[in-house]
Amino acid sequence: MRSLNLKYQKMNAKQVLIIVVIALTVLSCTDKSKDKNQDSFIKVENGIFIKNNQEYTFIGANYWQGMNLGAPKNGDQQRLMRELDQLQAIGVRNLRVLAASEGDHDMKYAIHPALQTAPGQYNEDLWVGLDFLLSEMAKRDMTAVMVMGNFWTWSGGFPQYLKWAGQGDIPFPQDEGYSWQEFTDYSKQFYTNERAQEMMNNHIAKTINRKNSITGTLYKNDPTIMAWQLSNEPRGYDVPEEYRAWTRKAAAFIKELDTNHMVCLGTEGNTPNVGAGINVLKDNDNPDIDYITMHIWAQNWGWFNPTQGEEVFQEAMQKADDYWADHVAVAKKLQKPIVLEEFGIARDSSSYAIDAKTNWRNRFYTYIFEKAVNSIKNNNPVKGLNFWSYSGEGRPPRPGEFWQKGDTFLGDPPHELQGWYGVYDKDTTTLEIIRESAKAIQ
DSSP states (O other), X not given: OHHHHHHHHTSOHHHHHHHHHHHHHHHHHTOTTTTOOGGGSOEEETTEEEETTEEOOEEEEEOTTHHHHHOTTTSOHHHHHHHHHHHHHTTOOEEEEESOXXXXXXXXXXXXXXXXXXXXEEOHHHHHHHHHHHHHXXXXXXXEEEEOOBSSGGGOHHHXXXXXXXXXXXXXXXXXXXXHHHHHHHHGXXXXXXXXXXXXXXXXXXXXXXXXXXXXXXXGGOTTEEEEESOBSOOOTTOHHHHHHHHHHHHHHHHHHOSSSEEEOOOOOSOSSTTOOOOHHHHHOSTTOOSEEEEEOTTTTTSOOTTSOHHXXXXXXXXXXXXXXXXXXXXXXXTOOEEEEEEOOOOGGGOOOTTOOOHHHHHHHHHHHHHHXXXXXXXXXXXXXEESOEEETOOOSSTTSOOOTTSOOOSSOTTSOTTSSOEETTOHHHHHHHHHHHHHTO
């Protein structure tokens, strides 16, 4: 080292300057996103989202299929771009999307093709699909919540990791002979299975450190990403302490890898399903969790379905009000914003038919969107919402049946009957409700 220093001492100022410029150029080329303005990343300050030194609020959608549509070989990039344009036109600014899917050949009621087909083995076409999705969202000034896991089977998630870790076959509750209790008993093993957690952590690290093949930006340096989400609807059931311990480890792991982005849980909140093992206060009382999530599923929770009448609907909306208020109270206590990131209801008469009317859905959407708009305008903790979900141009080939390999991708995930909750591009009255709500918070 001493001889090297003597060599540099003999150089003139111009030569040294040239070397410094070359070195800086090389460093800058390793990641084109290093000079991104830190203000463009969404953060939480004083209980609100901040982006570019201004409060950030949004009307958003669930659009989990974006990665699959974006795949250059097996997707439909033209459809993806058209649907992003459609969402942008109605004021949607945020998309909740999958940044992970796991599925071996035998995985049922799940997305195929999957991003991860065996531990550490990936479908490169889908990686590029995710790159393409993020690059197109950036062009439209949209942000993404990146879902990294799933308690349910529809993206592989915990069940697939457990199967890979040697926990035996998955007891699919859609199959005759297995119950939802048997399935949840299986999936909750993830919280104590170190091998399954290690596989998921490997994927998390690979994703956060990925360089976008289109933009040249590392994911961890991409302000298009709003947050990393640990999982879709994780539940603790009768092992809440083990569940909570995992959330803390996983959130801390992400924060170690990425200092730019927020982290959230992806839970429903205090779901009325007795014994689900969720406590919105305890679960979110963690400095590595930046904001709170909640879901409202009036139909799934038995509050209302579109075959019932006005009286039951009004009772359901009162339950929604109470659920909302309980979670807002926790958000205020923790001084964190909250996002309603899932809600939906079936078409009239609970029909799966493509042309079935959406009168009840429109009433439910109007009620929920108005609550969100009022919250945003009155500086209450709910700062955004994502409706479930956008099916866009997609149509189910067999309405009311399960998704099969090769079927078009809808907003309805493969473990649910197709045509249930998804909003089509032709649902003009529903889309107008969304548009007017987005206008109201601009």
